[in-house]
Amino acid sequence: MTALFTPEIPERDGGEVAPGATLVPDWLTREQQKWIVDQFREWVQGPVPIRAAKVRGHEMSVRTVCLGWHWQPYKYTREATDVNGARVLPFPDWMIRLGRDALKATRHDAAAIRSYTPDTALVNYYDAEARLGMHQDKDEISRAPVVSLSIGDSCTFRFGNAESRGKPYADVLLASGDLFVFGGPARLAYHGVTKVHESTAPEGCGLSRGRINITMRMTGLDG
Numbered sequence: 001m002t003a004l005f006t007p008e009i010p011e012r013d014g015g016e017v018a019p020g021a022t023l024v025p026d027w028l029t030r031e032q033q034k035w036i037v038d039q040f041r042e043w044v045q046g047p048v049p050i051r052a053a054k055v056r057g058h059e060m061s062v063r064t065v066c067l068g069w070h071w072q073p074y075k076y077t078r079e080a081t082d083v084n085g086a087r088v089l090p091f092p093d094w095m096i097r098l099g100r101d102a103l104k105a106t107r108h109d110a111a112a113i114r115s116y117t118p119d120t121a122l123v124n125y126y127d128a129e130a131r132l133g134m135h136q137d138k139d140e141i142s143r144a145p146v147v148s149l150s151i152g153d154s155c156t157f158r159f160g161n162a163e164s165r166g167k168p169y170a171d172v173l174l175a176s177g178d179l180f181v182f183g184g185p186a187r188l189a190y191h192g193v194t195k196v197h198e199s200t201a202p203e204g205c206g207l208s209r210g211r212i213n214i215t216m217r218m219t220g221l222d223g
């Protein structure tokens with residue numbers, strides 16, 4: 001019944017969502033989105049294939065493949081000891097450049113841009129039912145900004161505060177091509193994905209169903 005009425009899709013406004021957190025709608029061109037989806041199709045095959053990470057024995061609904069460092073709840077390793085023991089693919093140079101461009105687009109200062117060297121990316125795939133509970137990205141030692149890119153179906157992204165999973169938070173729409181950067185006072189804010197909006201992927205983005213999200217990060221780890 002509820003589906004007969006307007007679904008709760010948040011507004012899609014660019015700008016500052018919270019101090020330190022900025023949304024830039026339509027940041028990636030369709031061509032860039034499609035090119036990244038082509039890379040994704042290779043990443044998922046391995047050497048460490050895409051998988052649902054297990055949290056306290058339960059598989060997450062989101063599936064993840066990593067670049068540079070492998071993330072598992074709740075640490076980074078070079079080898080995917082929770083999957084097949086293989087070493088993850090190296091972090092691509094083009095993604096470092098893209099990360100710096102993202103900081104430029106969100107008005108970070110020159111020193112922050114120059115020193116930004118992301119060394120891990122968590123590449124998530126969401127089908128229409130997938131969700132991501134409210135969490136902090138805090139397994140990194142570095143507190144450099146997190147750069148998030150979305151491709152495919154849009155989602156409702158909940159961005160909250162650093163104190164608790166609860167209010168205050170803002171619900172924003174992340175659509176295909178959008179950039180979201182959170183750093184500074186927002187770096188440890190709780191956030192999650194409450195809903196994927198099925199069949200909203202635009203023509204030409206390279207993905208006909210589901211949603212890809214890439215978060216690049218600086219781990220601050222050596223070796």
Ligand SMILES: O=C(O)CCC(=O)C(=O)O
Pocket residue numbers: 122124132137148150157174191192193213215
């Ligand atoms: O899918 C998203 O937009 C957020 C992903 C995320 O928070 C994470 O991978 O830690």
Ligand SMILES: [Fe+2]
Pocket residue numbers: 135136137191
């Ligand atoms: Fe996160």
